[in-house]
Amino acid sequence: MITATTPKGERRRQALVAAAAELLLEGGFEAVRHRSVATRADLPLASTTYYFESLEDLIARAVEFSGNVELDAMRRRVGEVSHRRRGAEATVDLVLDLLVGTDGHWHDDGARGQLIARYERSVASARHPELREVQLRLRAQLDELLADVLRRSDRLVRPEQLRRLVAVVDxxxxxxxxxxxxxPRRMARGALLEVIDIVAPPTPQQVDRFRALD
Known part of the structure; x- marks a missing residue:
C-alpha cells in the first residue's frame, strides 16, 4: 500500500473504505471486489490497489470502519443510561439495546442486514487472520461498553462472565x-433473562436493599 500522505489521498482512501463497508452490509464478503468498490466510490479501478496492499487489507479496514460505526452508536446509547438500581428485565433490555438493537426497529430491513453482517464478520475472522486483530480490538471496546452498562445498573462486572453473556445473546x-x-431480540431476551443474575449479579448493596423491602 502507498500511504495516502495528502488530504486528497486520504479522502480517496476513506471513500474506498466506506464503499467497501456499504458493500459488506449489502452483500457480504463476496460483494467486495476491486471493481465493485471502485465503482461505488466513483474512483478509478487502480485506486484500490494503490491505497491498499491487497483486497484482504481493504476488507479488514472496511470491517473496522463498520465496527466503529456500530460502537459509536452504542456509546451514544450508553451515554443516555442513568446510574440506578435495575432489576433483571430492565438490565437485559439495556444489554440488548447494545447487542441486538432497540425494540421496534426490526421492521427496518437495514437493521436486520446490519445484524447479519456483524455475525458474518465474526465468523470470517476465524478463517482470515487479517480480520482477527480487528475483531479483537472491536470486541475489547464492546466489553468496556457492556461493563459500563452493567455498573450503571448496580450489577457486578466479572470480566470472565462478559464473554458468557455475549455468547448467550449470540x-x-x-x-x-x-x-x-x-x-431476534425476543429470543435473545428470553435466553438472557435466565442467566443475567448469574453472569451479572446485583451488587451486595443492591441485594441488601432488595432484602430490606421483603
Whole structure:
C-alpha cells in the first residue's frame, strides 16, 4: 500500500473504505471486489490497489470502519443510561439495546442486514487472520461498553462472565436468524433473562436493599 500522505489521498482512501463497508452490509464478503468498490466510490479501478496492499487489507479496514460505526452508536446509547438500581428485565433490555438493537426497529430491513453482517464478520475472522486483530480490538471496546452498562445498573462486572453473556445473546440471535424469526431480540431476551443474575449479579448493596423491602 502507498500511504495516502495528502488530504486528497486520504479522502480517496476513506471513500474506498466506506464503499467497501456499504458493500459488506449489502452483500457480504463476496460483494467486495476491486471493481465493485471502485465503482461505488466513483474512483478509478487502480485506486484500490494503490491505497491498499491487497483486497484482504481493504476488507479488514472496511470491517473496522463498520465496527466503529456500530460502537459509536452504542456509546451514544450508553451515554443516555442513568446510574440506578435495575432489576433483571430492565438490565437485559439495556444489554440488548447494545447487542441486538432497540425494540421496534426490526421492521427496518437495514437493521436486520446490519445484524447479519456483524455475525458474518465474526465468523470470517476465524478463517482470515487479517480480520482477527480487528475483531479483537472491536470486541475489547464492546466489553468496556457492556461493563459500563452493567455498573450503571448496580450489577457486578466479572470480566470472565462478559464473554458468557455475549455468547448467550449470540447463540439466541443466530438461531433466530437461521429460523427466520422476525424478531431476534425476543429470543435473545428470553435466553438472557435466565442467566443475567448469574453472569451479572446485583451488587451486595443492591441485594441488601432488595432484602430490606421483603
Amino acid at each position: 447463540g439466541a440471535v443466530v438461531a433466530a436468524l437461521t429460523e427466520m424469526e422476525p424478531e
